[in-house]
Amino acid sequence: MDDPRDDNRRLPARMNDRAVLLGTIDRTRDDAACIMVDRGLRPNVGRGWTIGDQTETFTMTSRAATEYRYEKLTWPEINDAVELGKVCVLPCSAVEQHGPHLPLDVDVVCPTEIARGAGRAIPEKMLVLPTFHYGYTGHVMDFPGTINMHFEHFIAGVLDVVKSLAYHGFKKIVLLNGHGSNWPNLDLIARRANLETDGECVPVCWWSLLTVDRDFLPGWRQSKFPGGCAHACELETSLYLYLDGDNVRKDQIQSGTISFNEEASPFMWVDLFGAGPSTLISWTSSYSETGVLGAAELATAEKGRLAYEEAVKQLARFISWFKDRPKDVRRDYHRRPPTMPVPWGQRPVGS
Numbered sequence: 483m484d485d486p487r488d489d490n491r492r493l494p495a496r497m498n499d500r501a502v503l504l505g506t507i508d509r510t511r512d513d514a515a516c517i518m519v520d521r522g523l524r525p526n527v528g529r530g531w532t533i534g535d536q537t538e539t540f541t542m543t544s545r546a547a548t549e550y551r552y553e554k555l556t557w558p559e560i561n562d563a564v565e566l567g568k569v570c571v572l573p574c575s576a577v578e579q580h581g582p583h584l585p586l587d588v589d590v591v592c593p594t595e596i597a598r599g600a601g602r603a604i605p606e607k608m609l610v611l612p613t614f615h616y617g618y619t620g621h622v623m624d625f626p627g628t629i630n631m632h633f634e635h636f637i638a639g640v641l642d643v644v645k646s647l648a649y650h651g652f653k654k655i656v657l658l659n660g661h662g663s664n665w666p667n668l669d670l671i672a673r674r675a676n677l678e679t680d681g682e683c684v685p686v687c688w689w690s691l692l693t694v695d696r697d698f699l700p701g702w703r704q705s706k707f708p709g710g711c712a713h714a715c716e717l718e719t720s721l722y723l724y725l726d727g728d729n730v731r732k733d734q735i736q737s738g739t740i741s742f743n744e745e746a747s748p749f750m751w752v753d754l755f756g757a758g759p760s761t762l763i764s765w766t767s768s769y770s771e772t773g774v775l776g777a778a779e780l781a782t783a784e785k786g787r788l789a790y791e792e793a794v795k796q797l798a799r800f801i802s803w804f805k806d807r808p809k810d811v812r813r814d815y816h817r818r819p820p821t822m823p824v825p826w827g828q829r830p831v832g833s
């Protein structure tokens with residue numbers, strides 16, 4: 483005999499562009515309405531679809547199901563977005579010099595647009611937060627226009643955003659980095675978030691998404707390794723040409739070198755896609771004359787399009803995988819239970 487619930491399994495996850503399947507509720511239970519409320523569902527956002535006599539399938543008609551822009555939701559819709567288990571993506575950028583040919587907002591535009599591109603592709607699975615605009619750029623202050631955020635402020639500020647999200651119920655958070663020197667800070671922020679909240683936080687640099695498909699970069703990159711892709715380079719210039727080409731000073735495009743890379747030391751070299759085992763990172767002005775680190779002259783808008791589409795595709799793939807991945811279970815291996823709370827603001831075992 484056919485089980486009517488089989489129909490549930492044949493339902494598409496997305497019913498239409500305004501509704502997402504949430505699950506089934508047993509109508510024979512008196513507390514069905516309470517269950518809806520307990521799960522944060524308001525009856526007026528759920529649309530019942532009766533299957534058989536016993537079960538009812540609810541779809542969400544809230545805008546939370548189709549809107550990827552966090553700041554465009556209302557507070558009741560945020561509850562709906564939490565119910566959907568949406569992954570939150572926070573672009574983390576910097577306002578920083580990018581040579582004579584690129585504006586100061588390269589590290590803002592690139593991660594923001596890649597995050598939005600993924601959001602448009604899978605709006606039912608993710609939300610893009612307003613971009614965290616300022617970053618850690620203390621070593622670049624010899625170039626006018628660069629805005630530095632003290633690393634303690636940066637770490638505290640981004641962590642405050644992550645903790646706010648986790649408090650409201652978003653337990654999967656991605657920090658999409660657009661600025662290389664944000665990285666050690668974002669790595670620490672994510673580690674702290676994972677110990678100090680009950681959420682899971684992952685940092686990822688947008689350019690690292692281009693390494694997921696191992697065939698992509700070898701077919702894309704024309705500049706030498708290391709050094710052709712580092713800053714305002716073949717990659718960043720290409721992407722900016724694609725995303726906002728009118729604001730590129732095309733007559734000013736000129737490749738630049740990293741002076742210590744020219745020493746050809748096996749210990750000290752740098753590139754966006756790797757670094758030597760003991761690379762000395764100091765003032766940018768001590769190893770660059772123009773602020774361009776890499777082969778900007780090899781950049782094209784078409785290469786920017788290919789890099790953008792690859793990064794968007796891989797970010798959407800990652801979020802789709804991360805969203806439904808069960809959280810790893812923590813265990814306490816002490817023979818005798820600790821007699822004091824775990825320090826440093828970290829969460830106790832089992833919470």
Ligand SMILES: [Zn+2]
Pocket residue numbers: 580588589660661662713714718
């Ligand atoms: Zn940059």
